[in-house]
Amino acid sequence: MFSCEIFPYPACDNQLQVTVPLEDFSVPLEELESMMTDGIEVLHNYLDESEESFSSQPLSSQRQDVWSPSPSIRSSEASKDMTSTDSSLTMPGEAMEIDNQLSIFHLLKAYGEATEKNQTELAEVILRCVSEKASPIGETWERIAFNLAQDIQNQSDYLMQESSKNFEAAFKAFYQTFPYGRFAHFAANSAILEAMPNDADILHIVDFYIGEGTQWPPLIEAMSRKHKMLRLTSIRWGEEDFARSPWRFEDTRKQLCGHARSFGLKLKVEEMRIEDLVNELKKMKKRGGAREWLAFNCMVGLPHMGKNKSRKLVNEFLNVAKELLASFGNYTTRNRGIITFGDGDACEKLKDCSEFGTFFDGHLMHYQAVLESMQSNFPKHLVQARMAMECLFVGPNICGQAWFQKWKEINETCHFQAGSTLEGLRVSTERLMEAIEIVRERENSYEVSIAGNSENELALEWRGITIVKISSWIN
Numbered sequence: 424m425f426s427c428e429i430f431p432y433p434a435c436d437n438q439l440q441v442t443v444p445l446e447d448f449s450v451p452l453e454e455l456e457s458m459m460t461d462g463i464e465v466l467h468n469y470l471d472e473s474e475e476s477f478s479s480q481p482l483s484s485q486r487q488d489v490w491s492p493s494p495s496i497r498s499s500e501a502s503k504d505m506t507s508t509d510s511s512l513t514m515p516g517e518a519m520e521i522d523n524q525l526s527i528f529h530l531l532k533a534y535g536e537a538t539e540k541n542q543t544e545l546a547e548v549i550l551r552c553v554s555e556k557a558s559p560i561g562e563t564w565e566r567i568a569f570n571l572a573q574d575i576q577n578q579s580d581y582l583m584q585e586s587s588k589n590f591e592a593a594f595k596a597f598y599q600t601f602p603y604g605r606f607a608h609f610a611a612n613s614a615i616l617e618a619m620p621n622d623a624d625i626l627h628i629v630d631f632y633i634g635e636g637t638q639w640p641p642l643i644e645a646m647s648r649k650h651k652m653l654r655l656t657s658i659r660w661g662e663e664d665f666a667r668s669p670w671r672f673e674d675t676r677k678q679l680c681g682h683a684r685s686f687g688l689k690l691k692v693e694e695m696r697i698e699d700l701v702n703e704l705k706k707m708k709k710r711g712g713a714r715e716w717l718a719f720n721c722m723v724g725l726p727h728m729g730k731n732k733s734r735k736l737v738n739e740f741l742n743v744a745k746e747l748l749a750s751f752g753n754y755t756t757r758n759r760g761i762i763t764f765g766d767g768d769a770c771e772k773l774k775d776c777s778e779f780g781t782f783f784d785g786h787l788m789h790y791q792a793v794l795e796s797m798q799s800n801f802p803k804h805l806v807q808a809r810m811a812m813e814c815l816f817v818g819p820n821i822c823g824q825a826w827f828q829k830w831k832e833i834n835e836t837c838h839f840q841a842g843s844t845l846e847g848l849r850v851s852t853e854r855l856m857e858a859i860e861i862v863r864e865r866e867n868s869y870e871v872s873i874a875g876n877s878e879n880e881l882a883l884e885w886r887g888i889t890i891v892k893i894s895s896w897i898n
Contacts, residue, residue, distance in 0.1 A: 524563075524564045527567075528564055532780075533549050534549040534783075535780045535823075538827060551572075553568045554568070559810055560810050573818075589811065590669060593808075593816075594816075597727050598727050604637065606858060606861050606883045607722060607765035608638040609861055610858055611720055614763050614854070615761055615763060616642070616645055623714050624714040626653050626718060627656065627715045631736075631737070632658070633694075635670045636670075637727075639679055643679065658696070658700070658740065659694045659696050697740065701747065708750070716760055718760060719760065719763070720763045721741060721764045724767035724771075725765060729820075731768050733832070734833055735832060735836050737839075738836055738838060738839050744762050745762065745839075745845060745898075748844070761848065762895065762897075763895045765891065766891070766892050769786045776830070783826060786821075789888065789890070790820070793817060793890055796868070796869070796890065845897070845898055846896060847879030849878045850880070855881070858881055868886050869883060870887075871883060875894065
């Protein structure tokens with residue numbers, strides 16, 4: 424349940440009869456297309472002028488600007504100001520604005536409780552009240568309300584259609600502007616490089632979902648300096664398991680191989696089903712062969728990844744990885760491989776919730792933190808660009824029906840447990856300091872912390888709420 428600390432000012436009565444129609448907060452939908460297009464183009468120019476370059480070598484494709492920056496990107500020395508924020512929730516201005524935000528907050532809590540009790544008609548009535556107070560360009564709770572109200576409305580379909588016209592520009596802007604993906608990718612890549620034995624001939628990365636491949640160029644560059652071979656296997660899941668991806672595997676493969684060639688690295692990129700990978704590794708174990716060191720990498724729920732993947736598939740991947748590392752006898756040393764798990768989904772920390780109401784409230788807190796962190800210090804004249812990025816990458820995961828299905832799924836699924844066969848890889852001081860540098864590019868309220876019994880988890884927090892967590896284990 425939410426604590427009163429979310430609203431550090433006196434609570435007021437929840438006046439259901441005081442409603443503010445959507446049109447009072449937002450512009451007509453037909454005007455949003457030019458707003459979002461212009462906003463993305465302006466943001467592109469803003470980033471080009473103010474950011475350091477991405478990788479040290481340019482890529483030869485039209486999508487070269489999508490790749491991630493080097494882990495050693497320069498960060499400003501601006502200190503955090505934990506008391507300042509642009510959010511009207513913590514520093515309210517007009518009384519009406521406060522009333523509207525609190526009203527939405529209480530209505531959403533009531534909606535979660537009604538859904539938990541299977542009071543379908545009441546939940547729908549509450550959601551219609553929520554929709555009257557919602558806005559895609561309003562304050563945090565108005566934007567959360569707008570996305571949740573899509574269970575009974577379809578206004579976001581138009582926004583998604585228009586935002587998708589600028590998808591690649593929006594993706595680059597999102598990845599480069601916000602630290603979520605860069606933080607997670609750096610933390611996982613650095614853990615892999617730290618743990619890899621010096622006498623391994625080949626680093627074999629098994630990726631749960633390669634997507635656009637943004638994680639791997641910095642690691643490719645690092646491996647080229649080690650004069651090692653790199654093999655990258657992406658798991659192919661069934662179409663019924665994954666929503667349609669905007670990225671084609673063949674395009675990603677060509678981009679990565681081209682990047683590797685520019686650094687003189689031998690790289691093999693392939694895609695296969697998980698059962699085929701298991702069979703291949705078992706055959707390799709029997710016949711011996713190259714000293715191949717395994718790194719199983721799973722990124723899920725990171726904001727730039729869009730719609731979340733099934734937790735059932737995530738647990739399947741992690742459990743297969745654990746079993747393979749435990750049985751992989753090709754390597755004589757105890758250090759047979761590593762598992763890196765980056766999680767930006769709220770449900771991981773809510774997996775023990777027996778009641779949906781608590782699970783629902785936890786998701787509200789999570790996405791409140793994500794949206795507030797996006798808004799903080801974001802150029803005010805680029806609100807249209809921020810709206811487009813929220814629509815593409817965050818909004819699809821703010822869905823009450825999807826949360827309910829996810830809650831039922833995690834209560835029916837056996838969760839991944841490292842157990843005695845895996846040992847947590849302790850976060851090094853060097854890795855911690857580099858991660859802190861990544862999130863301190865501007866004044867903000869982000870914090871980086873170490874967690875886990877083995878101090879093997881690196882977490883990115885926004886005012887005490889974990890947004891992204893990266894765990895690593897070795898065998």
